Amino acid sequence: GAVVSQHPSWVICKSGTSVKIECRSLDFQATTMFWYRQFPKKSLMLMATSNEGSKATYEQGVEKDKFLINHASLTLSTLTVTSAHPEDSSFYICSAMGAISSTDTQYFGPGTRLTVL
Amino acid sequence: QQQVKQSPQSLIVQKGGISIINCAYENTAFDYFPWYQQFPGKGPALLIAIRPDVSEKKEGRFTISFNKSAKQFSLHIMDSQPGDSATYFCAAKSTGGYQKVTFGTGTKLQVIP
Numbered sequence: 001g002a003v004v005s006q007h008p009s010w011v012i013c014k015s016g017t018s019v020k021i022e023c024r025s026l027d028f029q030a031t032t033m034f035w036y037r038q039f040p041k042k043s044l045m046l047m048a049t050s051n052e053g054s055k056a057t058y059e060q061g062v063e064k065d066k067f068l069i070n071h072a073s074l075t076l077s078t079l080t081v082t083s084a085h086p087e088d089s090s091f092y093i094c095s096a097m098g099a100i101s102s103t104d105t106q107y108f109g110p111g112t113r114l115t116v117l
Numbered sequence: 118q119q120q121v122k123q124s125p126q127s128l129i130v131q132k133g134g135i136s137i138i139n140c141a142y143e144n145t146a147f148d149y150f151p152w153y154q155q156f157p158g159k160g161p162a163l164l165i166a167i168r169p170d171v172s173e174k175k176e177g178r179f180t181i182s183f184n185k186s187a188k189q190f191s192l193h194i195m196d197s198q199p200g201d202s203a204t205y206f207c208a209a210k211s212t213g214g215y216q217k218v219t220f221g222t223g224t225k226l227q228v229i230p
Contacts, residue, residue, distance in 0.1 A: 006160075034218075044220050046218075093161070111158070
């Protein structure tokens with residue numbers, strides 16, 4: 001199956017700093033990437049949808065100036081949490097969808113655990 | 118209308134038993150229904166998916182049953198094993214372009230020996 005990687009797998013940072021999370025599709029071109037946030041024992045909450053070369057579309061209630069998303073190429077999307085605060089601590093997961101077998105299948109990355117002190 | 122309702126929230130099944138998780142949707146535009154399996158600290162992994170033109174799809178021990186008129190679908194795990202212990206999410210989306218996936222609330226399955 002298609003492989004999506006995320007880096008880092010976990011990160012601890014101080015309040016006020018910015019953190020960048022990378023999402024890569026390793027063996028296919030991802031025309032669309034999605035960023036999710038997941039709280040403990042909860043479902044996935046879609047934050048934004050990004051298409052290569054265009055601005056991300058953010059879900060209602062998600063601050064686009066705080067969660068910067070860049071989809072610079074067909075294999076890489078980044079999420080930057082700016083001026084992070086403890087309430088931003090969460091499990092962030094990306095997924096990618098591309099022109100492989102079915103355009104309906106999203107392949108998920110392994111997630112990034114962010115802890116803001 | 119965008120919700121996907123999932124039940125039960127948690128499920129305990131004995132090894133060798135059948136695990137059944139149910140989902141219901143309202144949006145008739147949904148035409149792709151995947152199930153994801155998630156282990157603690159990991160991202161979700163696609164398990165099996167179905168489109169509404171068939172009423173059942175089986176892959177190994179995993180079967181999706183789909184009832185289009187009732188707008189319900191379910192996951193059956195036959196001969197459940199301790200290694201199946203995970204959280205399962207049903208989902209739904211409309212095909213075409215980059216339509217977003219709507220996830221159910223998740224079911225935590227525990228298979229006891």
